Amino acid sequence: MDKKRREFLKIAGISTLAGLGAPAVVDRLVSGVSPLAARAAVEVQPGGHGAESQAPAEHGAEVVPTGKQYGMVIDVRKFIAQPGLADECIKACNVSHNIPQFPDPKDEIKWIWLTGHENAFPDNSQYHLSETMENNQVLVLCNHCANPPCVRACPTKATFKDKNGIVAMDYHRCIGCRFCMAACPYGSRSFNWRDPRDPQGGLDMNNLNRLFPTRMRGVVEKCNFCVERLGRGEEPACVAATGGSKAMVFGDLNDPDSEIRQVLKQNYTVQRKPSLGTKPSVFYII
Amino acid sequence: MFEKALKGNNNYWMWLGFLGTFMAIGAICYIRQFNYGLGLTGMSRDVSWGLYISNFTFLVGVAAGGVMLVLPYYVHNYKVFGRITILGEFLAIAALTMCLMFIIADLGQPIRALNVLLHPTPNSMLFWDMIVLNGYLFLNIICGWVILTAERKQVKPPKWVYIFVYISIPFAISIHTVTAMLYCGLPGRHFWLSAIIAPRFLASAFAAGPALIVFVSLILKRVAHFDAGREATNKMVTIILYAALINAFFVMLEFFVGYYSQIPGHMHTLQYLFFGLEHHGHVYNNLVPFMWGFVVLTLTGFTLLAIPYTRRNDFWLAIGSAALFIGLWLDKGIGFVLGGFVPSPLEEITEYYPTFNEIMITIAVWCTGFFILTVLYKIAVGVEHEVEA
Numbered sequence: 067m068d069k070k071r072r073e074f075l076k077i078a079g080i081s082t083l084a085g086l087g088a089p090a091v092v093d094r095l096v097s098g099v100s101p102l103a104a105r106a107a108v109e110v111q112p113g114g115h116g117a118e119s120q121a122p123a124e125h126g127a128e129v130v131p132t133g134k135q136y137g138m139v140i141d142v143r144k145f146i147a148q149p150g151l152a153d154e155c156i157k158a159c160n161v162s163h164n165i166p167q168f169p170d171p172k173d174e175i176k177w178i179w180l181t182g183h184e185n186a187f188p189d190n191s192q193y194h195l196s197e198t199m200e201n202n203q204v205l206v207l208c209n210h211c212a213n214p215p216c217v218r219a220c221p222t223k224a225t226f227k228d229k230n231g232i233v234a235m236d237y238h239r240c241i242g243c244r245f246c247m248a249a250c251p252y253g254s255r256s257f258n259w260r261d262p263r264d265p266q267g268g269l270d271m272n273n274l275n276r277l278f279p280t281r282m283r284g285v286v287e288k289c290n291f292c293v294e295r296l297g298r299g300e301e302p303a304c305v306a307a308t309g310g311s312k313a314m315v316f317g318d319l320n321d322p323d324s325e326i327r328q329v330l331k332q333n334y335t336v337q338r339k340p341s342l343g344t345k346p347s348v349f350y351i352i
Numbered sequence: 353m354f355e356k357a358l359k360g361n362n363n364y365w366m367w368l369g370f371l372g373t374f375m376a377i378g379a380i381c382y383i384r385q386f387n388y389g390l391g392l393t394g395m396s397r398d399v400s401w402g403l404y405i406s407n408f409t410f411l412v413g414v415a416a417g418g419v420m421l422v423l424p425y426y427v428h429n430y431k432v433f434g435r436i437t438i439l440g441e442f443l444a445i446a447a448l449t450m451c452l453m454f455i456i457a458d459l460g461q462p463i464r465a466l467n468v469l470l471h472p473t474p475n476s477m478l479f480w481d482m483i484v485l486n487g488y489l490f491l492n493i494i495c496g497w498v499i500l501t502a503e504r505k506q507v508k509p510p511k512w513v514y515i516f517v518y519i520s521i522p523f524a525i526s527i528h529t530v531t532a533m534l535y536c537g538l539p540g541r542h543f544w545l546s547a548i549i550a551p552r553f554l555a556s557a558f559a560a561g562p563a564l565i566v567f568v569s570l571i572l573k574r575v576a577h578f579d580a581g582r583e584a585t586n587k588m589v590t591i592i593l594y595a596a597l598i599n600a601f602f603v604m605l606e607f608f609v610g611y612y613s614q615i616p617g618h619m620h621t622l623q624y625l626f627f628g629l630e631h632h633g634h635v636y637n638n639l640v641p642f643m644w645g646f647v648v649l650t651l652t653g654f655t656l657l658a659i660p661y662t663r664r665n666d667f668w669l670a671i672g673s674a675a676l677f678i679g680l681w682l683d684k685g686i687g688f689v690l691g692g693f694v695p696s697p698l699e700e701i702t703e704y705y706p707t708f709n710e711i712m713i714t715i716a717v718w719c720t721g722f723f724i725l726t727v728l729y730k731i732a733v734g735v736e737h738e739v740e741a
Binding site: 173174176206220221240245247248249252259260283284285342343 | 388389390391393394395396397398400401455458459460461462464465467468470471473475476477478479482534535538539540541692693696697698699700702
């Protein structure tokens, strides 16, 4: 009698554990998102990029609990019209985030930078480009993908989608394996090959932006859409640097009434390497 | 059983001393890297993995290769491999130790390595790689040690150990499959984004691992009077030949897909690796000699192992298996990982040149592996002799 009871309790205990654990495990393995996010996706059902607001979330896209997805439209025409404006943006970012400028390209750290049109859009036709385009330099930065391969690759969740859909970094958790750098199809990530506070990096230690930390060597970093400025109710530093020119428009892609959605509705825009299914949140008006 | 490793002739101690010297130099180099950062290596923003990860990838294969001895013996009861399965298991231990050392050497923040356990992330392939590599290491330590102890006492190994032996077989496949998945699941890296990577890794592993065992067993025959036996050697050579052939076949399939489809992304890296890639008037080709080295060494090794005359001659057999091993290292331990970063996601080309410090650390890790291998094989051979006496 006693033995039977023990057997029963054993089986009951194991089944309960399995019952409790299995859905959580399956959830994680199947979708690769936290159960919370998965639930939010079902409840909120915000539109993916370009989709009508009430359309269900596109498959594979990770939808954050708030349903927000910050994004950016870069109007290349306005940057062509205002030479030097792009450099202002880069400078604003560098100052705002205490980014060192090492002379050796091997040590380079870039959050937002200029690259050739064909480098930014290698999949687009480069055949007999207009002369303006051929010589034009385009601003590139982290795309804050709705379906980011870097977040998938990170073994410690040091890079993650935050509550606004921003692909953020935890510099204190990153182990420096650089799997995210291999995973990023846009080359948006930089690694601190050496101490970023080293004098060679040109950071003026007495004149740092105290509102954003300097990093340490051995961790990966990249554009964070100025999440620290957004928290204070300010625009990203690069957007602020464009002044009122609207060369960069920043906002919530999932809010149908946002300015960025109006810009997307009124203009033909392109994304970088859309065929990879990463759903980049940075759009370009060429 | 460790006492067997503490008694040896002059050659044994000189060999260990030789390896130890390089290990010491490498340790100093690693301290330098630890203090300065990975900037002491040749890696850069564009080529963000270098010698450490490429050698890691190759050595996972060497570790998995041991299963080619374990499987025939335990699953198909192929008795001839009885004497040498322990060599496969101990090789796996040495190779996996090297793998883990290479990973640690490559981390920007090695003291945070345990974050992988503190914050387990099932959607990262690196998390699974950590699990299968450590699992396979653990399994090989258990199986190798228990079975060798039983042999020494001249009793049958305990039944429970066979559970671990049988689990270790799919684990061997899994370590290299998951290692391939580190690469083949990344969007935007065309050279790696191929479903044939995992099978190709396995094929090259099943050639490289046994090739090393054949080579080492020929050395053991000379220096330790340990004879693997002609039949066992011949069977291993057969396995090596088929595996190397399949690997070559897979490489050629990659060429077909790239050059017949004419999709630039699928051709660029192959072009860069084998012929040199022209970009803005400059031809980038620093890996070309290595890849043709791979072709030549594979052909040489294959021929020496395939022709009955050279196969029966211990000298040529040793040269042939060494040639194949080095050839496969050039393919996977150099070309595959480094080539995958060219061109960069922004279609720029940065070539990678390892630094002296980095090369010394790499050599030191290899020496540590061979140090462990020597000690383990010394123990295994010692037990073998004791039983025979």
